[in-house]
Amino acid sequence: MYHLIRWMVKIIFIFLGLKYEGIHNLPKKGPVIIVANHVSFWDPLMVAAASPRPVNFMAKAELYQNPVLARFFRSLHAFPVKRGNADRAAIRTALDILNSGQVLGIFPEGTRKTGGGEKIAQAGAAMLTIKSGAELIPAACSGAGGKFPWGWGREKLLIRIGESMDVSEYRKQKTNSLVLDKLSAEIMQEINKLLSE
DSSP: OHHHHHHHHHHHHHHHTOEEEOGGGSOSSSOEEEEEOOSSTTHHHHHHHHOSSOEEEEEEGGGGSSHHHHHHHHHTTEEEEOTTSOOHHHHHHHHHHHHTTOEEEEOTTSSOOOSSSOOOOOSHHHHHHHHHOOEEEEEEEESOOSOTTTTTTSSOOEEEEOOOBOOHHHHHSOOOHHHHHHHHHHHHHHHHHHHHO
């Protein structure tokens, strides 16, 4: 199901004019965490369409209350996460995905954020990066913030993939809230840098 939906989405995005930059920065093998901004429900589809490897995403647990929808989202490599607290089951699932050498997609802001203002990352992506040893790849999605289809076309539909972030210094330190907050802030800086290029 994942590969079928992905190719359908890619075809749709071709007609919508989606451009890709920096795809060569995505590692061809090994555990990877793609961290991206989140302004639209289209963002996971943009990341999945850009990545040559299947991407596993966290999705809010409320989407899994309907059995049919739950099965559909699981077929798309998405797994539930309870927002607002530390969901240990979701963390274990994410670590299992990374320990098996797969790709995990995370939106560090935790939910869709529109408009201006400072965007603050939650600590989940930083914690998973340190614990798993996965490569950390920043990404920026732009152009899908307006309501489809009327709000599209004003800004170029683009996903830009950045270079792997060097987190070796963080892995040498004792993991605590200060370390996670510092790395989380650095993640958002890299995403914002890609957005402003």
